[in-house]
Amino acid sequence: MKKRIVIIDYGLGNLRSVLRGLEWAGAAATITADPEVIxxxxxxxxxGVGAFREGMEMLGSLEHTVLAAASETPLLGICLGMQMLMDRSEEHGIHRGLGLVPGDVKRFVPAAGEKVPHMGWNTIRIERETxxxxxxxxxxxxYFVHSYYAATAPDYTLASTTYTHPFASAVKNGLTYGVQFHPEKSGAVxxxxxxxxxxxxx
Structure with a gap:
């Protein structure tokens, strides 16, 4: 039987591309905002695509559903979705996240010859077996598109990427995973x- 994967629809995100990627990979995927289905x-x-504060506000009451489910159900955050897993973000002020992965979301400081946002193809270096x-x-x-990155401890860092400086491009805490890049736009990998x-x- 195919695994039943739900893609949370809270009004932000590249939902159809994620849906197609999961279906190609063999899941029975559904886009939903129904707490019972989730x-x-x-x-x-x-x-998620967009600003952190807007993402948390749009998630609204589904936050409680996500937090309850994450204790026993594998969860994958993608791009903004990964950032929302963290404790807080400094994007347009300080805003609380879901707190599923310890750490903060910070803005890139542009370095010589590098612009913000970090956009396009870059490498991930696997730091821990997973x-x-x-x-x-x-x-x-x-493939990446983001202006902010997750600052977290090595214990929660699955992969790192360098853009202006090294940052966590994939994280894990318990059953919760996050990737800063877009897997649905990253080809075979x-x-x-x-x-x-x-x-x-x-």
């Missing part, structure tokens, strides 16, 4: 990561 899923994806990266090389190219997320679901 609570009964085998796995949850929290996508089923999420099964079959991948130590370094792989994936991204699809492999989505497939691995499906496979790690019991």
């Amino acid at each position: 609570a009964s899923a085998d796995g949850i994806v929290l996508p 089923p999420l990266f099964d079959g991948l090389h130590e370094e792989e190219y994936v 991204g699809l492999a990561i989505l497939g691995n997320f499906i496979d790690l679901i019991c």
Whole structure:
């Protein structure tokens, strides 16, 4: 039986591309804002494109559903969705996140020859063994679009990327995973990561 993955629809995110990626990887994926459907899923994806404060505000009452489900259901945050997993963000003021992964979201400080946002293909360097990266090389190219990054401890960092300085480009705490890049836009590597997320679901 196919794993039942829900993509949370809170009004922000590249939902259709994520849906197609999960379906290609073998999941029975659904886009929903229904708390009961989210609570009964085998796995949850929290996508997102845009500003942190808006993301948390748009998530609204679904925050409680996500927090309750994350204690026993694998969850994958993508791009803004990964940032929302953190404790807080400094984007346009200080704003509280979901607190599922310890750390803060900070803005890139532009370096010589580098612009913000960080946009385009860049490498992830795998820092810790994880089923999420099964079959991948130590370094792989994936696609990024972001102006803010997650600052977290090595204990929660699955992969790092360098742009102006090293930052966590994939994180994990318990059953909660996050990737700063867009796997649905990252070709075969991204699809492999989505497939691995499906496979790690019991």
